[in-house]
Amino acid sequence: MTFDRRSFMAASLVSGLLAGEAAAQTAPPVATGKPRAPGLPQPTETIDLWPTDAPGMPVKPPVETVDERSADELVTDRAVYGITRPRMAVFRPDRPNGAAVLLTPGGGYKWVVVDKEGYEMARWLTARGFTAFVLFYRLPGEGWASGPDTPLIDAQRAMRLIRHRARDFAVDPERVAAMGFSAGGHVCASLSTRFAAAVYAPVDPADRLSARPFCAAPIYPVISMDPAIAHAGSRSLLLGASPTPALEAAYSPERTVPADAPPHWLLHAEDDDAVPVENTVRLRAALKARGIPVEAHFFEHGGHGFGLRKAIGKPVEAWPDLWRAWARTKGLG
Template sequence: MRSDRRSLLCAGLVLSGTLAGRAVAQTAPPSASGALPPGLPQPTETIDLWPRGAPGMPATPPQEVTTERSSDRLITDRAVSGISIPRMAVFRPDRPNGAAVLICPGGGYRHVVVDKEGYEMGRWLSARGFTVFVLFYRLPGDGWAAGPSVSLSDAQRGLRLIRHRSSEFAIDPERVAVMGFSAGGHLCADLATRFADTVYEAQDEADSLSAKPFCAAPIYPVISMVDGVAHPGSKELLLGSNPSQALVEAHSPDMNVPDDAPPFFLLHAEDDDVVPVENSLRLRASLKARGVAVETHLFEYGGHGFGLRKAIGKPVGIWPNLWLSWAKTKGFA
């Protein structure tokens, strides 16, 4: 018995050291210089995606830079570029409801928005019981070997890691959703349609798990790479200046909907002057054609990139609660 207790104690110390080592090894969330607004909680817990470093590093590794774009000291609007250590910032709820959401912020594939489509949504969701993982994914214009699929590599890996470590967060490994905004909406839709594609070599046991999300919510998303519908900046950074038709089709989620795609929640403002509403309409048509469940909300006004902060006072401001009500009908929330 004494020997058993000693073994248990040693095992506990080893586990403690392992977990501590894991915590220490993680890369801090993106941060810009300057004071943060008082009373606004910032994430301190992160998960690095790749245990041996991100695969396919370019000859000249990108240098991560976080830029503060807000002139209001009480409202942050950070954007991070040059991501070489992709990771997830974690928002843990006080009372987990057993469901997790992987958030893909936008940024036109030029950078990844931190606050408006990342942390603000993380706080909103975690206050309602969801465990949230904000994804800071690699950008295709930085020269990674995976090319246009590099961001999808990070999204697949992130979702698998959430499932693999679900017991640490008191979540059901099946109930992992994805939500994305603008170019992050493209990544969200890409993950929810190409979850079974092999876009990187397996790293560990986590990669034996499915990357299929329980449900998907692309919000004012970039979808089509077809000229006249595509967001020009996102398309060029993703596919280059003169992509082949095959490349356009491979990276247009509306052209890659499988029969077993998860349920979708689509939302767009019809006066969006950056990403035409046609993007969401094309995806909806493809989902309907495949018999995939889809709920669609179109608003007359809202523009682009409203997130939470720019939707206040407008009819589109109800969108998070529309998503929440829909998620409950799907057995997610």
């Protein structure tokens, strides 16, 4: 990939300062009134994306709220919305393999899920040597001045901050992948196709670095804003009730693939009743048309939002190992 090493070296001069401020970072989202599930590693480290307020703060900022949707005392299923302090929860492996993955969980742009597509995947990755960063991005329907660019702004900034602080995490700044689920898959695909878009004003040396992922894995992703196949809820919250055809095209990653997009790994279940499999089919075709390396897996059964926990006992359960085998062939880890 194209990477400005001179910029990285310059930016890393102040990374120690950022590391020293870790104690002042915003805590991970926590649901009040319910204890954490026993025995599961929880993040103890976060990275705020912005040194001050996030850009384009609404006149009446939303209030961060965490809902616990699980009635099982041993299983958590949290969702957070009203995010005004976008941040990454960091999961460090015992033996880093030098690669990192930026995770963007789903939630239909209504909220960001914490556990199912965030912490659970992060634990799987760290058990295999990857450093994982779970991104709690701002939601586009909550009044931010940047509108539909809001999640992409946070994803670009997150990728640059990981590279900026790569030495702190024993990570190779070039080997930072992206993986996203459902609407978070749209965030991932937007990042992998619009990484060079100037969607925010630089705020510090980290913003001199590339936001291009080393490789990308949109999982059962929301992709197209074409109403024929779009996830209606995500489309409405991202673009509003009556977007123009030009707006639909601008925010459909299958229509914005650049010639230098990173390699992609795609996954979808044919029986997905929330986000039609055609979303992934179209993205694969667009990548192939551009000559971008892509591997796609389509499973007969799996539904939507299976992550890790809902894939157990089905053929689709194999997907994380399939991704890891592919990632090795690309040099990720």
